[in-house]
Amino acid sequence: MAFRADDPCDALKGTPGYEYCARDNDGGGPPDGGPPGPGGGQGLTDGAAGNVRDLADSLIKKIIDLVAPKDTWAPEQADSWIYQQFLWLGQHLAVAIFMCVVVVCALTAWQGAPRLKQMGASTGWTLAAVAGMASVPGVVMLLNKAVSAAFTVAFDSDESTLFTVIRDDMKEAADADNPLSVLLIFAALVVALAFAALVFMTRNLGILVFVCIAPVVLASLARGGDTSAVKAWAQRLLGLMFAPFALLLVSPFVKLTEGALVMDAVLLVAADALMLRMIFHGVPYIGPRVAGAARTLVERRTDNPLARAVVRAGVPDVYEQETTPRGPRTVDTPRRAVSQDTGVLFAAYGIKRQQRPGRLTTESAVAKARHDAARTAHITQARREARAAATPSTPNPRTPGAPTPTPAPTPAPVPNRPNNP
Template sequence: MSDPCDMIKGPGREYCERGNGDGPPDVPSPHGGGGGGFVGGAADSAKDMVDDFLGAIRGLIAPKDAWAPKTPDNAVYASFMWLGQHLAVAIFMSVVVVCALTAWQGAPRLKQMGASTGWTLTAVAGMASVPGAVMLLNRAVSTAFSQAFGSDEGTLFGTIREDLKNGADASNPLARFLMLCVLVVFLGIAVLVFMTRQLGILAFVCMAPLVLASLARGGDMGAVKTWAMRLLGLIFAPFALLLIAPFVPVVKGSIVMDAVLLVVADIIMLRMIFYGIPYFGPRLARAARGFVENRTDNRLVRTAVRAGVPDFYEQEDTPRHARTVMTPRRAMREDGGQLLGSYGIKIAQRPGRLTTASAVAQARREAGDRAARHEPIIQARRQARAAYNAAAGNPSSANTASRTPRPATTRPAPTPPPPTPPRTP
């Protein structure tokens, strides 16, 4: 008798041959915990897709290669470097002419000309080293990110892989599909991070000669510091995931909690992309110092804490309520103002503008603050007036007593005037 499974081709043949054996065929579990079947196969496929997504996300967040020029002889960067070098030489010649016209001032002008000479040479030499330095730094960040977030199980990506295998809800297909959905959203954010970082690094590297040329004026580091901080912020942006690293061991063992932590990581990444790094370091340092000083009287410990967190004061130059958010457009205008200021060109600062909703909210807030300030004063005046009247007695009797007429006093009658003598003719 011929085998009935001969007419079946593909994966179904193996299932048919298992069914024709001595025992019953393997029936897949309805919960996807073991065996084959649609649910179990879908769960395994979701696990494989999660692994693929994690690899793709790591490659997008911290790629090895950047779009920025790698060498100064690049066709795009060479034109910017030519412009920056000629601009630095032009600025240096202008400084020399000004110092020659004001040579009667003596040593200050000679000192200015010497500083301009040294900074011009530094700027011209630094222009050629920017592409290579950025390329090496980007590769170092990519390697460190891959090693830190790919191999270590204590990181978020390593914890997700471990929980997909041995987690408490690893056998639940719904948890795997939830993680898959969260990773799809995170993949879209990773694409946004990739585009922002690549275009930003390209723009800042190409702008480097123009920024460094401002040093020829005498070493004004304002524009260079701003440019360097923004460029380093773009390069080190992937390490924003380190902010959630302390919470990874807490949620370890649950795929659902891993998904929640991944959503938090998405929010932090978006926040740092558009608004930069939050300014909370000095506040945490001062809080730690206050915590230690309030709980110990040891002079040695207090001295050590004060040495680590010294006293410093911040100058607040913004209004008490109206605070502006550093949007990309406002940040670009501020950077442009610092760059022009390093060249000696001052631009007028535009006053802050409020939208209709912001103006209404500010008016209501000011009215509420005014009412909150005046209400205690009014209440205090009323209480003081009531206390004074109570201490003085009944106000109506006091007014009546004050209006009682005084008793009449007898006055002597006035003496009549003497008679006038008759007039003689």
């Protein structure tokens, strides 16, 4: 394989390293027509800063692609093999429920119009449920593409968004020539990329699960139009779909940090905490476990107070399903959340489940006891003082050492006997 002698970077053509080689002093100059350095190239410092900017720009694009991807792991059409199994189950379940309704209405036909109305409602809801089962994958895919496009447009077209300001500040900010500021924002982008990967995994797994169980949930409509299970399922699914827009909450503060890379890095760290909070609250079941594991990993690996403060702000201490409203705020454990949603689904099918008692887990009980130790001691002392103040102080006439008088025995009750004539 022959190479040209006048271009030492010819061997790297077609690879990402070609641009870096072309920016070197000995290379052919910057490929984008940038200002040449002394000696025909850009210079070592300028070339390194340009490379870092390119890497930061690629990280920003990767973060956006992970937070709001164009494609998901959920099936695109109803003919997918994994979805066909749930579709078959949901359709047969809806038909079975409808046949049960018809039999019940036939046995109670003497009630007249109410039973005819129930059978008509069940017929319409069964047709709507069977038609909706096949359309769920396509609707979810179109909605995901719309969310991804809207998120990308919101972060690329508007000049007041975080990533757009970071791109501009890396070129025109007052501290853009400071390598430390550039490396600081680069490190913040790397951390944001890790959080974006967590968001990507939890969102895709959650969407896949909710799309697959859609036929079973929609089949409950055949019973007569009970939409409670469908509403709960739709709320969870829409929460997963629109979760990336939580990052737009930091946009009002972008103007305050414009022109300073260090402040951009601080705001990006705040956005990372918001992303972690989004995992904790926006993604059901999987999110709390992932967020808690991320906080535990950070706290075990580092003693940096700033890093610990960020993860604690993103994943606060909570008690699972407290029975009292006071104290720290509470969230449902993943197992309890699953139990509540399955209870709603069974109720839509007419099956009554026994509610789980509202008790704390072992870890939460220990944490609650430690948190309320001072309060419990204060309440106990106040009760003792109140009890002592309410008890009357009677003088004791007995002399010390005198035997305690024994009370007289109570006579046994005389049984009532009937009068003999």
